[in-house]
Amino acid sequence: MTDNVSAEQLRLLIERIERLEEEKRGVSDDIKDVYGEAKATGFDPKIMRAIIRLRKMEKHQLDEQDALLETYRQALGMA
Amino acid sequence: MTDNVSAEQLRLLIERIERLEEEKRGVSDDIKDVYGEAKATGFDPKIMRAIIRLRKMEKHQLDEQDALLETYRQALGMA
Amino acid sequence: MTDNVSAEQLRLLIERIERLEEEKRGVSDDIKDVYGEAKATGFDPKIMRAIIRLRKMEKHQLDEQDALLETYRQALGMA
Amino acid sequence: MTDNVSAEQLRLLIERIERLEEEKRGVSDDIKDVYGEAKATGFDPKIMRAIIRLRKMEKHQLDEQDALLETYRQALGMA
DNA sequence: GACATCGTAACCAAGC
DNA sequence: GCTTGGTTACGATGTC
Structure with missing residues (x-):
């Protein structure tokens, strides 16, 4: 982490993130x-x-119900 | 804020919060x-x-629906 | 879980948890x-x-964190 | 909002927003x-x-914050 | 024991 | 300016 290669890697990663955050702000x-x-x-x-x-929320609740059903199936050994 | 009275007030407030947080941890x-x-x-x-x-979520959704209905009523001037 | 006794047990457990969560919300x-x-x-x-x-926070944790942050900053050339 | 034209307009606006929110989630x-x-x-x-x-963060904001925190710590007798 | 997921808490911005 | 809603970050929990 102290050498130049790592520092350069870190810099690139951070800049990618900063660019994506800017893009996100644009969409907002x-x-x-x-x-x-x-x-x-x-x-x-x-x-x-x-x-x-x-x-x-309606969509989310449907997803939850599916997940719950699936959990039950697994709990009952019905792969 | 620099005088002793304020410092004492601050200390009391912080201790109250710390006690409540402990209580909360107990319930958890x-x-x-x-x-x-x-x-x-x-x-x-x-x-x-x-x-x-x-x-x-079911309860929350009911609340949301009520709120939405209320919002519509207000928008339509039906106090 | 399929018989009535278990279903009743489950219901009681869930209600206890819901009551505790409400209490927790109160403290919050x-x-x-x-x-x-x-x-x-x-x-x-x-x-x-x-x-x-x-x-x-444990004091030494704090120091560690500061040191690591400093290392990164230097690696990036941030004064 | 009561006639069909407005309802259609509203639907389109909502769908645009939902599409943008999805896009935003993608960037996240x-x-x-x-x-x-x-x-x-x-x-x-x-x-x-x-x-x-x-x-x-603006640097001066940072400094201000540190100074204020320090003031509080001193008021509380925290080294 | 590490990873991913979830729930909670803090922060921030927008609207009233 | 105060309050509320939304977003982000953190910590904890359960899983593999």
Whole structure:
């Protein structure tokens, strides 16, 4: 870790991460823009967020139920 | 903040928090004990956790739906 | 788990856990309240948390961590 | 929102947001992958995060924070 | 004993 | 400016 090769490796990894985080921030900004656009069109962002959260939760709950079912199957030895 | 009164206040607040955190750790340990007991009785903790998570999510989703409904009512001016 | 006795046992265990988790949430809320009180008195919660963390942390762990961080910084040429 | 045109608009906006959020999740996963890669190479992800945080942080903020923390420590009689 | 996953806690930013 | 929601980071737990 003290030699130059490792330092260079570390630098590259960190820069890759920083670039990806920037990209991520960009997407976040895009999302914010869409909310702004929606608001300008007359929709209430708060309601939109609630709907999206609910849709996500419904999906998530389905996944959970599947996982639970699978867990039971394994517990019962039904590979 | 530099005087003794404030320092004493700060010390008391911090000690209260530390005591509460200890109490919290105690409850966490109790929970762990119940899982241990359940396991010893032959139940699978993993399944139990899945069930509890699901029950919590179901409740949470009901709350969300209520909140959404309320949001709509407000948006429509139906206090 | 298939017979009624086991099902009843399981139900009781799960309810005990759910009750304990609720209790735990209560203590967490108490902690939050103390922080709120501290903030209202003029103390900075963020710094308070840092202090509590410090008091909890073994000193030598702290030193180790600082040393490692320093090593990395030097490797990257950060003053 | 009550007529079909608005409902359709709303649907499109929500789907755009959901698509962007998925994209964002993808980038987050990429970041996680890089950390995993770094770990496999022998670097400590925790320290890497600390470095990235440092690089992001304005230096004077850092100094201020240290000074304040020091003030509190002295007030509490922590060496 | 190391890895991955999950749950929790802290931090931050946005909205009211 | 205060509060709330979202995100990130950390620690613990269970697994392989």
